[in-house]
Amino acid sequence: MNRILRMMMCIALVAFVSVNALCAQDKCLACHEATVGGQPVELFKHDVHHAKGISCAGCHGGDSKTEDMDQAMNAKAGYIGVPKGDDISKTCANCHANAEKMKRLGSNLPANQFQNLQESVHGRLSTNGKERIVQCTTCHNAHGNVSVHNASSPVFALNIVKTCTKCHADAAFMRMYNPSLPVDQLDKYRTSVHGMRNAKGDAKVAHCASCHGSHDIRNAKDTKSNVYAANVPSTCAHCHSNSDYMKEYKIPTDQFDKFSRSVHGVALLKKHDLGAPACNSCHGNHAATPPGVSSVSKVCGTCHALNADLFSTSPHKKAFDDRKLPECETCHSNHEIVIATEKLLGVTSEAVCSRCHSEAQNTKGYAAAKAMRSLIDTLESNEKKATELVNEAEQKGMEISEAKYKLRDAHQARLESRTMVHAFNEGRFRDVASKGLAVSASVSEEATKALDEYVFRRLGLGFATLAITILAISLYVFIRRIERRQSKGVQ
Amino acid sequence: MKHFWSKTYNWINERVELDGLVEFMGKKYVPVNSHSIWYYFGGVSLFLFIIQVVTGILLLLYYKGGDALAFESIQFIMSKVQFGWLIRSIHSWTANLFILTALIHMFSVYFGKAYRKPREITWVTGMIMFFVAMGFGFSGYLLPWNELAFFATKVGTDIAGAVPVVGKPIMEFLRGGDDVTGATLSRFFGFHVAVLPGIFTVLLGIHLLLVQRQGMSEPLSFDEERPKERKTMPFFPNFMLRDMLLWLIVLNLLAILAVFFPWELGRKADPFASAPAGIKPEWYFLFMFQTLKYIPGKVFVFDGEVLGIMTFGLGGLLWLLVPFWDRKSSRGERNRLVNYVGLIIVIYIIILTIVGWIV
Numbered sequence: 001m002n003r004i005l006r007m008m009m010c011i012a013l014v015a016f017v018s019v020n021a022l023c024a025q026d027k028c029l030a031c032h033e034a035t036v037g038g039q040p041v042e043l044f045k046h047d048v049h050h051a052k053g054i055s056c057a058g059c060h061g062g063d064s065k066t067e068d069m070d071q072a073m074n075a076k077a078g079y080i081g082v083p084k085g086d087d088i089s090k091t092c093a094n095c096h097a098n099a100e101k102m103k104r105l106g107s108n109l110p111a112n113q114f115q116n117l118q119e120s121v122h123g124r125l126s127t128n129g130k131e132r133i134v135q136c137t138t139c140h141n142a143h144g145n146v147s148v149h150n151a152s153s154p155v156f157a158l159n160i161v162k163t164c165t166k167c168h169a170d171a172a173f174m175r176m177y178n179p180s181l182p183v184d185q186l187d188k189y190r191t192s193v194h195g196m197r198n199a200k201g202d203a204k205v206a207h208c209a210s211c212h213g214s215h216d217i218r219n220a221k222d223t224k225s226n227v228y229a230a231n232v233p234s235t236c237a238h239c240h241s242n243s244d245y246m247k248e249y250k251i252p253t254d255q256f257d258k259f260s261r262s263v264h265g266v267a268l269l270k271k272h273d274l275g276a277p278a279c280n281s282c283h284g285n286h287a288a289t290p291p292g293v294s295s296v297s298k299v300c301g302t303c304h305a306l307n308a309d310l311f312s313t314s315p316h317k318k319a320f321d322d323r324k325l326p327e328c329e330t331c332h333s334n335h336e337i338v339i340a341t342e343k344l345l346g347v348t349s350e351a352v353c354s355r356c357h358s359e360a361q362n363t364k365g366y367a368a369a370k371a372m373r374s375l376i377d378t379l380e381s382n383e384k385k386a387t388e389l390v391n392e393a394e395q396k397g398m399e400i401s402e403a404k405y406k407l408r409d410a411h412q413a414r415l416e417s418r419t420m421v422h423a424f425n426e427g428r429f430r431d432v433a434s435k436g437l438a439v440s441a442s443v444s445e446e447a448t449k450a451l452d453e454y455v456f457r458r459l460g461l462g463f464a465t466l467a468i469t470i471l472a473i474s475l476y477v478f479i480r481r482i483e484r485r486q487s488k489g490v491q
Numbered sequence: 492m493k494h495f496w497s498k499t500y501n502w503i504n505e506r507v508e509l510d511g512l513v514e515f516m517g518k519k520y521v522p523v524n525s526h527s528i529w530y531y532f533g534g535v536s537l538f539l540f541i542i543q544v545v546t547g548i549l550l551l552l553y554y555k556g557g558d559a560l561a562f563e564s565i566q567f568i569m570s571k572v573q574f575g576w577l578i579r580s581i582h583s584w585t586a587n588l589f590i591l592t593a594l595i596h597m598f599s600v601y602f603g604k605a606y607r608k609p610r611e612i613t614w615v616t617g618m619i620m621f622f623v624a625m626g627f628g629f630s631g632y633l634l635p636w637n638e639l640a641f642f643a644t645k646v647g648t649d650i651a652g653a654v655p656v657v658g659k660p661i662m663e664f665l666r667g668g669d670d671v672t673g674a675t676l677s678r679f680f681g682f683h684v685a686v687l688p689g690i691f692t693v694l695l696g697i698h699l700l701l702v703q704r705q706g707m708s709e710p711l712s713f714d715e716e717r718p719k720e721r722k723t724m725p726f727f728p729n730f731m732l733r734d735m736l737l738w739l740i741v742l743n744l745l746a747i748l749a750v751f752f753p754w755e756l757g758r759k760a761d762p763f764a765s766a767p768a769g770i771k772p773e774w775y776f777l778f779m780f781q782t783l784k785y786i787p788g789k790v791f792v793f794d795g796e797v798l799g800i801m802t803f804g805l806g807g808l809l810w811l812l813v814p815f816w817d818r819k820s821s822r823g824e825r826n827r828l829v830n831y832v833g834l835i836i837v838i839y840i841i842i843l844t845i846v847g848w849i850v
Contacts, residue, residue, distance in 0.1 A: 397752075397753045397755075398753075399566065399569035399570040399576060399753075399756065400570070401566060401570070401756075402566070402570060450570075457576075457577075457750050458750060460750075461746055461747065461750040464743070464746050465743055465746070465747070468739050468740075468742060468743040468746075469743070471739055472736055472739045472740060472743075475732060475735060475736045475739065476736060478732065479729065479732045479733060479736065482728060482729065482732070483724075483729065486725075486729075
């Protein structure tokens with residue numbers, strides 16, 4: 001044990017001596033410390049680059065080994081002074097984009113940060129046409145760079161929101177390149193579960209870079225962006241589906257799986273329908289917080305406005321409020337919302353109404369649910385029958401386009417009636433359903449007429465053919481008779 | 492009843508001297524030989540034209556011109572008007588059968604050399620009528636304002652526009668502008684129901700008058716037979732009654748086609764939609780359409796399409812003027828070259844039409 005301890009001490013001593021020896025060679029630092037001093041010098045002394053033996057000349061150029069200022073800061077010796085504009089990031093990239101160099105310096109940082117930055121919205125856009133919006137130093141500072149895991153780093157998990165909002169909360173600055181982008185993200189973030197925990201010192205919760213990325217931040221409309229609508233669920237799932245990571249928060253980690261199976265998930269992830277909601281559509285993005293019982297219908301209602309309106313005036317509203325039941329979620333579930341079919345309605349075992357309404361305890365509701373289900377089933381079967389008749393008539397070559405067009409009205413009425421279910425009022429439901437039934441009946445009547453006409457046409461053709469044949473035969477006989485008479489006359 | 496008819500006849504006869512006409516018709520004879528069947532196609536074409544006039548007038552009662560109403564009005568005719576479906580289907584089928592019978596009639600006249608002196612004018616009027624009939628087909632095809640018609644008209648007028656010098660003005664005149672629009676529909680409607688019927692009626696009048704005045708053409712072999720061996724039949728009533736018998740059969744065929752294969756209306760034309768795949772013109776334009784497809788983009792220094800159109804134009808002109816360059820037939824001599832040329836053209840049209848239909 002003592003031998004190991006002695007060995008470690010020797011290594012530490014050698015390392016200390018070597019670093020000091022290297023630092024001793026950085027005449028820039030020594031001279032600036034002795035003469036000018038100031039923040040850059042102080043910061044650089046604690047800089048990770050300084051610790052790795054990189055001198056001031058590493059970024060500013062020149063000769064850091066000579067004490068002669070003219071020689072040290074001579075352009076011929078490569079002195080460039082303070083890099084400006086895009087040259088700042090290029091200076092960093094001299095090492096950070098060179099994997100071999102980084103390896104030699106003992107760093108395991110990826111070497112693609114500069115490339116990512118160039119492809120990012122920050123690296124592509126410019127406010128003045130001369131330089132890109134963001135240089136490495138914008139977020140990491142120029143001097144005093146430390147590891148991202150160091151609490152003093154501006155990009156440390158607990159500091160990063162402040163770093164980002166230096167620009168993103170500055171309306172005057174943001175106006176220069178994207179006036180439509182909100183500048184209240186930090187305020188919203190602080191109201192979210194993520195933001196509140198972050199403020200309390202939880203470095204594990206999501207911050208700006210967790211969702212938007214760091215060097216590779218892209219516009220939310222860019223399909224490669226982590227926060228592009230179709231990518232949002234997997235971005236959230238990166239943490240929320242990781243049971244080990246989420247263990248201490250004691251919340252489920254199956255939301256993504258459930259969402260993927262839901263009608264919304266299928267629409268967004270499989271059908272690539274960007275109109276379909278992602279996690280942030282219901283939970284918010286910067287102000288991400290689970291909607292509570294009181295607000296869940298408001299969230300759903302942002303898209304399903306008619307359903308929400310009808311529900312809010314329905315007798316169920318008070319009943320749900322009294323029992324503290326979430327409005328939409330009670331019947332439709334939350335993450336795993338499946339396509340709402342007629343089966344949800346009624347009093348059968350798979351219907352949701354029967355969960356609360358039983359024949360013995362709630363006769364009125366039970367009867368209404370039963371009647372509404374019966375009506376919507378009739379509506380569906382009548383529409384199906386009308387469609388079949390129209391298809392049959394069309395296949396038989398009958399002109400039935402008007403009836404076919406009307407079928408849309410029948411379908412529309414069925415959709416309306418499904419929406420009207422949310423009023424939980426049998427009378428209103430019946431009114432809407434009656435419209436659909438009337439349309440289906442009218443379409444069926446027209447299609448039946450067309451099919452009758454089809455039979456009539458064939459019968460008519462039969463009679464016409466018979467009449468024409470008789471006439472033709474008579475004419476033929478008449479011609480023969482004339483010709484016989486003529487030939488006799490000639491003879 | 493007999494008394495009534497004779498009284499009626501006498502009443503008319505006293506005023507317009509029907510006796511002369513009856514005597515004239517009674518003396519008209521139609522040659523009877525192994526090719527007599529071809530004589531009937533002229534009559535069938537006439538019958539089909541009459542059907543076109545009658546059904547066309549009936550359709551006019553409900554048809555509404557203009558791109559906003561044309562399609563809907565045909566839809567209305569087919570679904571709401573009593574027997575409207577029948578009238579429209581018969582009109583469409585007759586249009587095609589009319590071109591077919593006129594084509595057969597034309598080739599039978601050609602191979603029978605019936606165009607020879609003194610029937611040059613009859614041939615020329617017949618040929619012009621055939622071209623007008625194709626114009627009827629082309630203009631009538633657009634009137635339902637459906638998708639196929641719209642794009643076929645676009646392609647058709649584009650081809651017309653490819654003719655050097657006069658092509659562009661002709662195309663713009665036909666379209667009523669740069670593109671096929673409601674203005675084109677109005678024009679085509681005007682051509683179909685006013686301009687072309689007017690021209691056709693005059694030509695038909697001359698054609699029929701000449702047929703009656705000059706009688707049926709006799710085949711060249713007829714002159715070689717001795718007068719006693721020459722078989723004939725009176726035009727009236729024998730030929731006319733046989734003609735009517737055929738008309739009845741054609742009428743029944745039309746009814747069968749209309750009932751079993753009602754003419755489809757398709758989808759309403761949408762000028763902003765892309766052209767449906769495999770767009771083709773009517774079958775009687777197919778051989779020309781297919782030929783233009785096969786001609787390379789450049790033939791020597793000439794544009795392939797222009798060369799094709801010019802060749803068809805020249806071919807049509809030569810065909811029209813056949814009585815004037817086939818002097819041998821006019822002299823009563825056999826001209827095998829004309830037969831070979833005709834045969835090659837018939838085979839070419841049939842093959843290219845089939846290929847165009849299948850491909």
